[in-house]
Amino acid sequence: MFKKTISSPHIHSPSYSTQGMMFRVILALLPAVAVYAWLFGWGVIINLLLAVGVALSCEAAMLTVRDRPLLPTITDGSAILTALLLVFALPPLAPWWLTTIGVAFAIIVAKHLYGGLGFNPFNPAMIGYVVLLVSFPRELTLWSLPAQLSEHTLDFGSTLNYIFSGTLPAHLGIDALTSATPLDMMKTQLGLGHTTSGIIAAHPVFGFMGGKGWIWINLLLLAGGLWLIYRRIINWHIPATLLGSLFAISLLFFLLDPQHAPSPLFHLFSGAAILGAFFIATDPVTAATSNIGRLWYGAGIGILIYVIRSWGGFPDGVAFAVLLMNMAAPTIDYYTKPRVFGHGDRDA
Amino acid sequence: MKRWSFHGGVELPGHKQKSTTRPVESAPLPKQLILPLSQHLGAPAEPVVNVGDKVQKGEMIAKPGGFVSAPVHASSSGIVTAIEELPVPHPSGLYAPCITIKTDGKDTWLNREQQTDYRQLEPALIRERIREAGIVGLGGAGFPAFIKLNPGKTVKTLILNGAECEPYITSDDMLMRERADEIVQGLLIMQRAVQALHCIIAIEDNKPQAAQAMQAALQQIGTVDTGIVIVPARYPAGGEKQLIKVVTGQEVPSGGLPIQVGVVCQNIATAAAIYRAVYRGEPLLSRYVTITGSAVAEPRNLEVLIGTPVRDLLDSCGTDFTHLQEVIMGGPMMGIALADHEVPLVKTGNCLLALKQGEIELHPTVVPCIRCGNCADVCPVNLLPQQLYWHARSRDFDKTQEYDLFDCIECGCCAYVCPSNIPLVHYYRFAKSEIRSQQEQKRKADIARERHEKREQRLAREKAERAARHARKKPGTDDETKKAAIQAALERARASKPGTPPDDV
Ligand code: SF4
Numbered sequence A: 001m002f003k004k005t006i007s008s009p010h011i012h013s014p015s016y017s018t019q020g021m022m023f024r025v026i027l028a029l030l031p032a033v034a035v036y037a038w039l040f041g042w043g044v045i046i047n048l049l050l051a052v053g054v055a056l057s058c059e060a061a062m063l064t065v066r067d068r069p070l071l072p073t074i075t076d077g078s079a080i081l082t083a084l085l086l087v088f089a090l091p092p093l094a095p096w097w098l099t100t101i102g103v104a105f106a107i108i109v110a111k112h113l114y115g116g117l118g119f120n121p122f123n124p125a126m127i128g129y130v131v132l133l134v135s136f137p138r139e140l141t142l143w144s145l146p147a148q149l150s151e152h153t154l155d156f157g158s159t160l161n162y163i164f165s166g167t168l169p170a171h172l173g174i175d176a177l178t179s180a181t182p183l184d185m186m187k188t189q190l191g192l193g194h195t196t197s198g199i200i201a202a203h204p205v206f207g208f209m210g211g212k213g214w215i216w217i218n219l220l221l222l223a224g225g226l227w228l229i230y231r232r233i234i235n236w237h238i239p240a241t242l243l244g245s246l247f248a249i250s251l252l253f254f255l256l257d258p259q260h261a262p263s264p265l266f267h268l269f270s271g272a273a274i275l276g277a278f279f280i281a282t283d284p285v286t287a288a289t290s291n292i293g294r295l296w297y298g299a300g301i302g303i304l305i306y307v308i309r310s311w312g313g314f315p316d317g318v319a320f321a322v323l324l325m326n327m328a329a330p331t332i333d334y335y336t337k338p339r340v341f342g343h344g345d346r347d348a
Numbered sequence B: 001m002k003r004w005s006f007h008g009g010v011e012l013p014g015h016k017q018k019s020t021t022r023p024v025e026s027a028p029l030p031k032q033l034i035l036p037l038s039q040h041l042g043a044p045a046e047p048v049v050n051v052g053d054k055v056q057k058g059e060m061i062a063k064p065g066g067f068v069s070a071p072v073h074a075s076s077s078g079i080v081t082a083i084e085e086l087p088v089p090h091p092s093g094l095y096a097p098c099i100t101i102k103t104d105g106k107d108t109w110l111n112r113e114q115q116t117d118y119r120q121l122e123p124a125l126i127r128e129r130i131r132e133a134g135i136v137g138l139g140g141a142g143f144p145a146f147i148k149l150n151p152g153k154t155v156k157t158l159i160l161n162g163a164e165c166e167p168y169i170t171s172d173d174m175l176m177r178e179r180a181d182e183i184v185q186g187l188l189i190m191q192r193a194v195q196a197l198h199c200i201i202a203i204e205d206n207k208p209q210a211a212q213a214m215q216a217a218l219q220q221i222g223t224v225d226t227g228i229v230i231v232p233a234r235y236p237a238g239g240e241k242q243l244i245k246v247v248t249g250q251e252v253p254s255g256g257l258p259i260q261v262g263v264v265c266q267n268i269a270t271a272a273a274i275y276r277a278v279y280r281g282e283p284l285l286s287r288y289v290t291i292t293g294s295a296v297a298e299p300r301n302l303e304v305l306i307g308t309p310v311r312d313l314l315d316s317c318g319t320d321f322t323h324l325q326e327v328i329m330g331g332p333m334m335g336i337a338l339a340d341h342e343v344p345l346v347k348t349g350n351c352l353l354a355l356k357q358g359e360i361e362l363h364p365t366v367v368p369c370i371r372c373g374n375c376a377d378v379c380p381v382n383l384l385p386q387q388l389y390w391h392a393r394s395r396d397f398d399k400t401q402e403y404d405l406f407d408c409i410e411c412g413c414c415a416y417v418c419p420s421n422i423p424l425v426h427y428y429r430f431a432k433s434e435i436r437s438q439q440e441q442k443r444k445a446d447i448a449r450e451r452h453e454k455r456e457q458r459l460a461r462e463k464a465e466r467a468a469r470h471a472r473k474k475p476g477t478d479d480e481t482k483k484a485a486i487q488a489a490l491e492r493a494r495a496s497k498p499g500t501p502p503d504d505v
């Protein structure tokens, strides 16, 4: 790559920098992270620090191996963001090795082996998550209960101890601390022939519009996402069609059969739909780039999320939906080339 | 009047205030004038003077070198001291033939041919006047003005471009404020030359004083079919095709000319120069130039003789040479960084922007493209700059052309907003020049191959003929062997038909 020589343009907008964009995305995530930690305990914080540490070390190691300048990349915020997104996808009490494997795979394989930031066709955090989901499905479903529902809370020391050695204080079993996520529960129970209203009434993990606790996290994610749009860090196109299509398709099935199809609001506000819409699907590196393309890309993810949640083998479909559409992005880009000024027709 | 808009564009900090506070004065007469023979698009002019000749102000010193060309005149009186290659304003610090005049300080004019009423002149004669005066597009491109004024088709709209959308530059703004009547007269002359149905003067909304002055001049002169359109200040609203879109709603076809949508577009300063040429018989000898930037103590506009060394101009406005980082001729988005301060101001030089050290980052850290699409959002041509970059970088030039590389106007919007600091336009220029040189090479190779083939065929034919003659002479040889010999020769000739690569290229 050659350096910028003295050729026009001679000025650059001060308000755009890749680093600035990454850190604003991180900033927009932080309130939700804080509430997540507050609701689900120390595990979130411990795993978060662990993930960021692993991400930065892997990034540094790979840059060294690939003989690339260390400083500009390590400080660009992208590795931290990957770590943060992955922590959101992992159970709060995930053992240390689970987090480490996920993050390391995301950074080393999904990012650097594909050529580093900008060259990776798949979202690294989602690759990391899917690898864990396929290899360690049991560990990923052991989700701790939100503080409101659990009679027991773990203090910092015991959480640390559990994450790193897998042992709990004598009087506690892991079952007392964890349960399936709302989406998981809904899926299992529907599979057993129960109705949505019956399931929601019978199980305390469900609250107004989705899972208890999750609603707050999701509202904060929504606020963070809207702020990013307002600050023009991300475009509205992908979140709008992603959530819009998810809403539309779930509304359709809900109206057809309200007893066996959860409501659209349940779909939007439980699981990772909001996180996915504003923070994962909008990852510019792996998304479609033209605005029309982004509309299709978002809509595709929304529909795939519904399909995977309803008929697939996994409780949440955000990760798979995003990865599938990552694959489709180059094709979408090709067919949504904008009409160039002065050209009669689109010449795709 | 109705306005349209173009895709993309950026809002840029204007920096225009400082250079508009003082009235425009003439720059001091320089000791020496350097007049490049090529200050326009097209063939360079050819000198008609010799070293040692005495020349007067307004005298033609170089004649047009072809149809698409423009003459050069002595901007002041003096003696021709050299005709040689000197550094000229060019991105790569190029040397080009120039005529140097040592001025005598008297500024004596050649006799000027006065012409008061353009309405008596035939369009063809108007164009001839404009051609003889060496007037080129003064907005930046430098295309000989008389050619554009000979469209050979009905002109619906004649647009006068007073948008001046690049930051810092205010020379057109000041010209409109101070010489609005000359501009309007120039416009009327052009209207007569192209027989335009109506005219539009387009001015960006950040120049209210200029618009007012122009309005007043229009009223005073009393035109009916000319209107002023205020366009939003959004770079590059002054780009020819963008402005035509904003003003008429029409898109000039890719690779085409404005006349294809019934439009002729000229710059404000060109109009004023045309007025002077036709009314007063004055060739293009001077222009308004903005001299500004953080390194300039007294930013302002000066009326500058073409050929004045840039250093003199910077000096006369109190430039801090010790902390100078870069001097740009033109604006910060599309201007040329001057490699040398001794270069002369040329006809198309509307601005000298002298920036202090640290004002702009010369080597910002470039990080990989994150495909954010900012560049595509701002591209006024609606290209996909990130794809162009991707393919230019991997030298996949066919792909760059598939993505319409040659529609890129090099406005710099994409690079301006790229968060990864990628010098995008640099890559496009690189790709364009590579493609051009490949085409040139291919053309040469084709010629060489053709020549080679012709030669081979000729040799084969001669050989066949010789063989035939030989066979005829030889007694006892039957027809069969004759035929075989000819056949063999013809086959050899056929073997070197197209498809065989020439071995000498
Ligand atoms: S603005 Fe820069 S980083 Fe963003 S897509 Fe364009 S080239 Fe890539």
Ligand code: SF4
Binding pocket: B378, B379, B380, B381, B382, B383, B385, B407, B408, B409, B410, B411, B412, B413, B414, B415, B424, B425, B428
């Ligand atoms: S320089 Fe070319 S690609 Fe970049 S914004 Fe301007 S026209 Fe588009």
